[in-house]
Amino acid sequence: MTTQIHFTKMHGLGNDFVVLDTITQNFKPEPQLIRRIADRNFGIGCDQVLIVEPPADPHLDFNYRIFNADGKEAAQCGNGARCFGRYVYERGLTGKKTLEIGTVSGKMTIDISDLSCIQVDMGPPIFSPKLIPLNIKAVSKLPKQGCYKIQLLGNHRDVVILSMGNPHCVISVPATTEAAVHEVGKALQKHPAFPKGVNVSFVQVLARNHIKCRVYERGVGETLACGTGACASVVAGILHNELNPEVKVDMSGGGLTVKWVPEGPVLLSGPAVAVFHGQFSIHIQDAF
Structure with a gap:
């Protein structure tokens, strides 16, 4: 049949x-x-x-x-x-x-x-390790909300970890074109900090209202765009006082707009x- x-x-x-x-x-x-x-x-x-x-x-x-x-x-x-x-x-x-x-x-x-x-x-973004989920024994907590130090491929990196309904690890890079998206993204899927895997965003800040972002999605690999990745990246930048409440996010497939005021919901707009x-x-x- x-x-x-x-x-x-x-x-x-x-x-x-x-x-x-x-x-x-x-x-x-x-x-x-x-x-x-x-x-x-x-x-x-x-x-x-x-x-x-x-x-x-x-x-x-x-x-x-x-x-x-x-x-x-x-x-x-x-x-x-x-x-x-x-x-x-x-x-x-x-x-x-x-x-x-x-x-x-x-x-x-x-x-x-x-x-x-x-x-x-x-x-709103979720920072509770239990809800992300995040194994806090596998990372070192830093003073700012959502900020951690993680050992990755032989180096220690400062990252922001949160959930937008799915887990995200946000990494600041000098240039997204030179980011080791596949190598780092794949390695983090097996990292003990992330029992259910993680989406990994590589973010370059261009201005307080403009960033570039590439995302390695768990279960998929790098995609041309990731809405939750864009949201997580803007939240991370605002937490670091690098971004304004409304930000244009350039991804490989085009641009999105993300708005967030701390304690409030994240608003994502695009085609x-x-x-x-x-x-x-x-x-x-x-x-x-």
């Missing part, structure tokens, strides 16, 4: 997604099937697969699930959230312009009143683009 599954290929600054819903069709996100969908040679190809589900909480509009290309479920994705908002609106699943959605990491708000620049309320619609067939054994 085969089933036709309809999807939309989308991206936020080149951070690309396969988006599908389980409201109008039956789909079970098994890890093996997610990996095959995400495969760029033998599948559709994407960084993450995004699933639209009916809300578990009647006060919310939808449930939002994210699966990395390795098949593992992630707790948050800012670029994906913007694509999620545009998808449900343009596919006629909602007529609302402000959406309250549930995720593994909690509730988030998406403002789609301007489809050319969608804003997501990412909630979300639908590339094409398609369908694939799956057997009950999960091949397509």
Whole structure:
């Protein structure tokens, strides 16, 4: 028996997604099937697969699930959230312009009143080691909030560690073009400080309202853009008194805007683009 599954290929600054819903069709996100969908040679190809589900909480509009290309479920994705908002609106699943959605990491708000620049309320940054999660025995705490010293590849580095719904380690670099993104990012996935892996941001400050950023995402590798990585990078810069409350973030795929006032939520704004619609067939054994 085969089933036709309809999807939309989308991206936020080149951070690309396969988006599908389980409201109008039956789909079970098994890890093996997610990996095959995400495969760029033998599948559709994407960084993450995004699933639209009916809300578990009647006060919310939808449930939002994210699966990395390795098949593992992630707790948050800012670029994906913007694509999620545009998808449900343009596919006629909602007529609302402000959406309250549930995720593994909690509730988030998406403002789609301007489809050319969608804003997501990412909630406040999380610094609790238990919630990140962070093994504090594997790092040395520094005086400023979220700041640590970590041993990495034979050197000690000052970093900022926090969660934006998923764990982030932010590293300041003189130039993002010269950052050892793959080497350092891959090494940190196995570091004892991060029991569930970590997204790693490499940040170059250009001005108080402008940074460059490259991100190695756990379960994916380096992506053209990472919304939560942009948020974490701006939070880190503000904590170090290097950035203003509103910052333009240049990533390989384009620019995002991040706003944050300490103690408040982080607001992420940027584009979300639908590339094409398609369908694939799956057997009950999960091949397509």
